[in-house]
Amino acid sequence: MTISFKSLGLSDVRVEHLEAMGFSEPTEIQTQAIPQLLAGRDVVGQSQTGTGKTAAYSLPILEQIDLQGSEVQALILTPTRELAQQVAQAIEDFWVNRKLRVLTVCGGQSIERQIRSLRRGVHIVVGTPGRVIDLLDRNELNLDQLQWVVLDEADEMLSMGFIDDVKKILRTTPEQRKTCCFSATMPGAIRELVQQFLKSPVTVTVSQPKAAPTRIEQKIYMVPRSWTKIKALLPILEMEDPESGIIFVRTKRSAAEITSKLQDAGHSVDEYHGDLSQNQRERLVQRFRSGQVRLVVATDIAARGLDVEDLSHVINYDLPDNTETYIHRIGRTGRAGKTGTAISLIQPMDRYLLRRIERRVRQTLAVDKIPSRSDVEAHRLSKLQSKVQETLAGERMASFLSTVKELSAEYDPQAIAAAALQMVYDQSCPNWLKSDWDVPNIDPNKPIKRSQLRKLGKQNSEDSSDSLPKKSAVPNKAR
Structure with a gap:
């Protein structure tokens, strides 16, 4: 029997929208997680990204969001800015009602703009731990009405040094919230976090997809x-x-x-x-x-x-x-x-x-x-030579022989042929190739500094656009 999104408990409107997007059958992680989340249970999912876990947690949330309110009802934490943007984009694609407001909060973007959005009202916040804490410390992110917390790629947040930030955020959320934690691996620190902050969670596990084909x-x-x-x-x-x-x-x-x-x-x-x-x-x-x-x-x-x-x-x-x-x-x-x-x-x-x-x-x-200018030009000339050889084997060439004969009285035949090729080449040459550009030398094996790796994920309140003064810190709420 084929499992459908409808059988998982999603609404007809949501199912029709998914089918229009090309989603016909749920993945394994979606089949296991969606019914549990719709039933209000906490979920621990051991699954690699690429198995459909974003839809597994976002679809149940979208089914239950109250669009009449303007409070933050769901918070999704990710280890990097790029993943936060990707998750927010996926939620945008999944939603049906355009009244839903989703905000990405992470470094590298204006915190002032994020604060203005929060003040206007947001239903779902997707962000990195550093920026979320910054907004909490400024009393600009209110989680009093929060109903869902999602920890996406929890093991990556651990490896990048964010686990204490994640715990700090969880302590500020209401006790009655629903929580799901997705992680490719389950190291001890993640198991400890699950035991401390999740209530009788249901565990779902998905096998790892096969490696890349050798062909x-x-x-x-x-x-x-x-x-x-x-x-x-x-x-x-x-x-x-x-x-x-x-x-x-x-x-x-x-x-x-x-x-x-x-x-x-x-x-x-x-x-x-x-x-x-x-x-x-x-x-x-x-x-x-x-x-x-x-x-x-x-x-x-x-x-x-x-x-x-x-x-x-x-x-x-x-x-x-x-x-x-x-x-x-x-x-x-x-x-x-x-x-x-x-x-x-x-x-x-x-x-x-x-x-x-x-x-x-x-x-x-x-x-x-990256191919250099000389590489590209040599490639284009090779293609042009192939086209000339094809033309020489054709029949229409005969109608141009009289023109060549007339020009041969004044010019060398090889010069005539070269001029014709130059005309064809110049006419087909794109504008970007006509400009001057050189490919700099890069050492792809240059070691990556640990501080650079951490900065890539964190990128929280250090960008120059963060000019608003901080307000008093949000008091912690015990679970």
């Missing part, structure tokens, strides 16, 4: 600090010339921006996200399958509806925060015994994520240098 060629490109990722992606696409591919990004906004820039550069590309109507989604999928669109820019959630065979490339424009999402993404290519290519753009601060991916796939992934 997929994985390529890693290091993007210099002074470069934007789109600047790095353009020469890579020129060299790869993908027949069809999905470019994965974190947010719908990024999808729109990258799609626009790639279209300006002459690529056949479109965006796929949760704001598209069902008819728009179906038309795009059909155009993608028929080859009218070669590249689609999408988030992980939206890409669920892109079930397309024979993908030649998967491109991680934004490297995922975890290994399972990486494996799930690249597994979309290289299917049915065919080969595929997975490309990931990383920046120096992403190297710790790369090391985790290497351990998970049990292989070392060499970091390639």
Whole structure:
């Protein structure tokens, strides 16, 4: 018997919305966790990201949120800013009622803007421990009406030194709240936290997905600090010339921006996200399958509806925060015994994520240098030579021989041919290639400082935009 979202207890409206997004059957973690959370039980989930755990906890919460109020009813803690943004984006895609207000609170963003949003009223807060504590200390984040707390990737928060912050936050929440804790592993400190703050939790466990298929060629490109990722992606696409591919990004906004820039550069590309109507989604999928669109820019959630065979490339424009999402993404290519290519753009601060991916796939992934201007030009000239050879074998060439004969009276035939090739090359040359650019040398093996790794996840109240004075600290509430 096939399990459906409807059988798990979700509403008809929610189920219809999920089906429109391309979600037909729940994953194992969703099948186990959703009914328990709908029943009001605390849950401990041992599951890697990529198994659908975001939907496992967010769908039950969305079913029970009271939109009539303006208080914070759910708090989701994540170890990094990137994961917080990804979770908030997923919740946006899952919601049906546009009155729902979700706020991401983390470092690297204006705390003043976050405070203004809180004062207007927010239903769900997704954030990193450091910024949440900062807002609590300022008396700007009120958790008196909180009903749900989610600890997402608890073991990562432990490894990055946030476990005391998490405990401090939990002590400020109402005792009657419902709590769920998701963690890929269960070290002693996490088990202790569960015992201290969760009430008779139900434990659900999901087996780890298989490793990445060996038929997929994985390529890693290091993007210099002074470069934007789109600047790095353009020469890579020129060299790869993908027949069809999905470019994965974190947010719908990024999808729109990258799609626009790639279209300006002459690529056949479109965006796929949760704001598209069902008819728009179906038309795009059909155009993608028929080859009218070669590249689609999408988030992980939206890409669920892109079930397309024979993908030649998967491109991680934004490297995922975890290994399972990486494996799930690249597994979309290289299917049915065919080969595929997975490309990931990383920046120096992403190297710790790369090391985790290497351990998970049990292989070392060499970091390639972004193709230089001379590399791209040589590649384009090679393609042009192939086209000339094809034309020489055709029949239409004869109509141009008289022109060549006339020019030969004044110019050398080789010079005439070179001039013609130059005209064709210049007309087809994209604007980005005409500009001056050089690829700086980067040492991909330069050690990562521990302080840098901690800063990546924390990034709390130290950014310069945090100019509001702090109010008195929030008194702790004992459980």
